[in-house]
Amino acid sequence: AQSVTQLDSQVPVFEEAPVELRCNYSSSVSVYLFWYVQYPNQGLQLLLKYLSGSTLVKGINGFEAEFNKSQTSFHLRKPSVHISDTAEYFCAVSEISNFGNEKLTFGTGTRLTIIP
Amino acid sequence: NAGVTQTPKFQVLKTGQSMTLQCAQDMNHEYMSWYRQDPGMGLRLIHYSVGAGITDQGEVPNGYNVSRSTTEDFPLRLLSAAPSQTSVYFCASSDGAYSLYGYTFGSGTRLTVV
Numbered sequence: 001a002q003s004v005t006q007l008d009s010q011v012p013v014f015e016e017a018p019v020e021l022r023c024n025y026s027s028s029v030s031v032y033l034f035w036y037v038q039y040p041n042q043g044l045q046l047l048l049k050y051l052s053g054s055t056l057v058k059g060i061n062g063f064e065a066e067f068n069k070s071q072t073s074f075h076l077r078k079p080s081v082h083i084s085d086t087a088e089y090f091c092a093v094s095e096i097s098n099f100g101n102e103k104l105t106f107g108t109g110t111r112l113t114i115i116p
Numbered sequence: 117n118a119g120v121t122q123t124p125k126f127q128v129l130k131t132g133q134s135m136t137l138q139c140a141q142d143m144n145h146e147y148m149s150w151y152r153q154d155p156g157m158g159l160r161l162i163h164y165s166v167g168a169g170i171t172d173q174g175e176v177p178n179g180y181n182v183s184r185s186t187t188e189d190f191p192l193r194l195l196s197a198a199p200s201q202t203s204v205y206f207c208a209s210s211d212g213a214y215s216l217y218g219y220t221f222g223s224g225t226r227l228t229v230v
Contacts, residue, residue: 009156032216043120043206043221044159051216090158094215104215106158 002027004093006107013081014115021076021110023091033074034092035065038109044090050074061085086114118142122207122222129197129229137192137225139207145220147210148190152176152203153224159206165190197229 005024013019025031032051036044048059055067065076074091091107123138141148149164161174165184179201181193190209194201204226208219 004158034215034218041223043208043223044219045221046218049216049218092215096214102214104161106160108156108158 002031002093002095002103002105004091004105004107006091006110008110009108010111010113012113012115015083016080018079019077019081019085019112021089021091021112023074023076023107025072025074025091025093027072027093027095029095029097032094032096033065033067034094035059035063035074035076036090036092036106037061038088038090040087047076047089081112081114083114083116085112087112120207120209120220120222122205122225124225125223126226127228129194129227131197131199131229133197135194135197137194137205137207137227139190139192139222140188141190141207141209141220142188143209143211143220144187145209145211146187147212147214148184149174149208149210149219150180150182150190150192151206151208153206154203162192162205194227199229201227202229203227 003026034049035047038044048057050057050067058064063078088109088111090109094104096102120141146167150162151159160176163182165171204224207222210219211217
């Protein structure tokens, strides 16, 4: 069964420091991977996605993520964070069956807090 | 562009009351869906629609009804509200049936059932 694990529920980071938000998944088939960001009192926005090709994916706002198939991970990174990056981040995994049905599963989220 | 618009933003219901959460999009997206977000549980799919007149159940459909009479609108109905339905509800739309195209989310409806 497909599942997504975000081990860190909260991550505090000083401003201008680097950050890594971890995401691990389990699946028996090929998957597509996503990171979404939710700013306070807003809906989710797509940060980046991995569909195929290069395992290093660049997204908006200076974020990037690396797909590691052997470790079934899709960690999100940013070399230098800003106050405006304070938000909740969700990893999501999509499986599409041979019948064309999609199952999109979200992780439980990681709350990133930037400390001035 | 308005994107995905959800109304109301906040609602308090008494147990047993019914209500409709509204969702409208102006991007001509065929695919629309409803999620609920609960602390520590991420987002869970309630119902989805791949086009006008076509709906299907997601992971947690019990207690909710949907219909899709137009491409733009996808309302979510709570037939008899229960405290377990206290949650934040998000509507999302996509240009295709799969999340490969990326979802556009509304800003959410915070529902409290007392």
